[in-house]
Amino acid sequence: MALNFEKALGIHQHTLGIRSRRTEILASNITNADTPNYKAKDINFKDALNAAKSGSGMSLNRTDTLHKPGFSSSMAQNGVLYRTSNQPDTGDGNSVDLEVERNLFMKNSMEYQASLDFLNSKISGLRMAIKGQ
Template identity: 80%
Template sequence: MAINFESALGIHQHTLGIRAQRTEILAGNIANADTPNYKARDIDFKDALQSARSRSGMSLTRTNESHKSAQSFSLAQSGELFRTGNQPDTGDGNTVDVEVERNLFMKNSMEYQASLDFLNSKISGLRKAIKGQ
């Protein structure tokens, strides 16, 4: 009997990918804190999760039969947004508030770890079921 990973792992596989993408976006915001006219970006987690669960997905091109098949993930499909600045414009058009970005990055890191722990728990349960424990 084949294992359906979609139902076995539940939503956690999707949350992990979205949290990883959000980490990249928040890190990019922090890295561009001094870049003129840079607009802080973020992902609406709820919309991104809905999109990840409902999309049919596009296959990536495989150049060799031994390559694993995968699905692409576009931020444009997942609800990437520009954040409105909390601080007054300093004249350079940059909307990044480093303290806000660091706090969001830290919160996202904790949520990523929680998703990883949930996913690890699911995989551990599957291993036990396979071993008959």
Template identity: 75%
Template sequence: MAINFEKAFGIHQHTLGVRSRRTEVLAGNIANADTPGYKARDIDFKDALQNAKSRSGVFLERTHSSHKSAQSFSMAQSGELFRVGNQPDTGDGNTVDTEVERNLFMKNSMEYQASLDFLNSKISGLRKAIKGQ
């Protein structure tokens, strides 16, 4: 009997990728907190998860057999959006609020760990079932 990983892992296999991408975006915001004109970004988790589940994107055409196949995602397709700042403009056009970014980064990290723990427990259960324990 074959194991259907889609049923076994549910949505959590897709959430890891989206949470990982969101970690990169939030880290970029923190790193650019003092960059003039930088606009804070975030990912619309629901849209990004839907895209990850459907594996939609723009497929790049290979013009030569030695070229590697790849996918390209625009900012909108990945669910990445600019965040409206909640602090007054300091004159440099930067919309990053480091406290907000740190809190979102920590929350995202905890949610990533929760999905990882869930997947680990599912994999552990599958291993026991395969071994007959």
């Protein structure tokens, strides 16, 4: 009998990738807190999860059969959007609020760990079922 990992692992396989991507985006915001005209970005988790589950995106055309198939998606398709600033412009055009970014980074880290724990428990259950325990 074949094992369907999509059903066995649920959405946790997708949430790890999205949380990882959000970590990169939030870290970029924190890194660029002093960069003039930098606009804070964030990811729309719900839209990104729906896109990951459906496999939607934009295919790239191949000009030769020897080329490997490519796949790309825009910021909007990935759920990445610019965040509206909570504070008035300081004159440099930067919209990053360092406290907000740190809080979101910490929250995202905890949610990533929770998804990882869920995925580990699912894999442990599958391992025990395969061994017949």
